[in-house]
Amino acid sequence: MISRSDVEAARARIGARVRTTPVFDDGDRWLKLEQLQHTGSFKARGAFNRILAAAEQGGLPDIGVVAASGGNAGLAVAHAARELNVPAEVYVPETAPAVKVAGLRALGAAVVQVGREYAEAYDAATKRVADTGALFCHAYDQPEICAGQGTLALELEEQTGGVDTVLVAVGGGGLMAGIAAALEGRSRVVAVEPHGCPSLNAALAAGEPVDVEVSGVAADSLGARRIGDIAFAVARRTGVTSLLVSDEDVVAARRELWRRYHLVLEHGTAAAYAALLTGAYRPVPGERVALICCGANTDPADLTERETLTTTQ
Numbered sequence: 124m125i126s127r128s129d130v131e132a133a134r135a136r137i138g139a140r141v142r143t144t145p146v147f148d149d150g151d152r153w154l155k156l157e158q159l160q161h162t163g164s165f166k167a168r169g170a171f172n173r174i175l176a177a178a179e180q181g182g183l184p185d186i187g188v189v190a191a192s193g194g195n196a197g198l199a200v201a202h203a204a205r206e207l208n209v210p211a212e213v214y215v216p217e218t219a220p221a222v223k224v225a226g227l228r229a230l231g232a233a234v235v236q237v238g239r240e241y242a243e244a245y246d247a248a249t250k251r252v253a254d255t256g257a258l259f260c261h262a263y264d265q266p267e268i269c270a271g272q273g274t275l276a277l278e279l280e281e282q283t284g285g286v287d288t289v290l291v292a293v294g295g296g297g298l299m300a301g302i303a304a305a306l307e308g309r310s311r312v313v314a315v316e317p318h319g320c321p322s323l324n325a326a327l328a329a330g331e332p333v334d335v336e337v338s339g340v341a342a343d344s345l346g347a348r349r350i351g352d353i354a355f356a357v358a359r360r361t362g363v364t365s366l367l368v369s370d371e372d373v374v375a376a377r378r379e380l381w382r383r384y385h386l387v388l389e390h391g392t393a394a395a396y397a398a399l400l401t402g403a404y405r406p407v408p409g410e411r412v413a414l415i416c417c418g419a420n421t422d423p424a425d426l427t428e429r430e431t432l433t434t435t436q
Contacts, residue, residue: 124356125266130273130305133172140171146282152412155279158419165417166199172271173260174203189257191248194223196262201232214248223420242348263297264351273301286310286411292394293323294345296354303361314365315398317341322350324365339370344391372397381426389418
């Protein structure tokens, strides 16, 4: 479990190692442009906090860090490790986008591709940690990771003067947990998930984290088969709700973000915007809504031509 004080401590620890990303004011709607963060997603915040906290506590081994990732978490860990002169090894599924794999290697990480889903890469990574004693950087379910991600919410609060509602896409839930903890009692947090990646939605319905099947256009970034324990606990404590959107709506939202704002964003990020476009979330008059633009590691080629869905239902 994490609280606002953990997020504030993470912000002090990370300092200027991450960017303060801008907020775009579009009337009564704000877009937090976190895709401009180092490595193209919010995850650099948590990666720095995890590694720096371990170093403070004397728990950072010489062998370095290991991560498992669909792409973005690995990029963040590789970046943070390089900046802190720590060796990094990243396990990704064979389905990880080529742009993310190339990025990992460019950052100096050793890359191991295993299996078709994040869960298989995760199993291989945890075995490597058990065998070597490396520091494991979880993609979403460690207190330091979640607290680090939540630092963007502190920025958002300062930049906007406070909002009523934050819409955020959810996969494993680390970002949602950090935001909800940071803004507890201050703002409502609404999670948005594609039908093919409903980890939080299914957990809230079941009353506990459960395994789900994952598929669809956003599976590379939102394809966790089970919501994190920290994320679920924070969601229950703070009253986070979950909305589901279709792959077709996600694709349309991604294209509209390009058409309207010229933002090149991942499908996972577009899920949150899809809730507004489809009316799955309808703000009341005067409601101050913030949308978290959380990742940009995508191939932009299909933004200027018709995109074909290749999902498995």
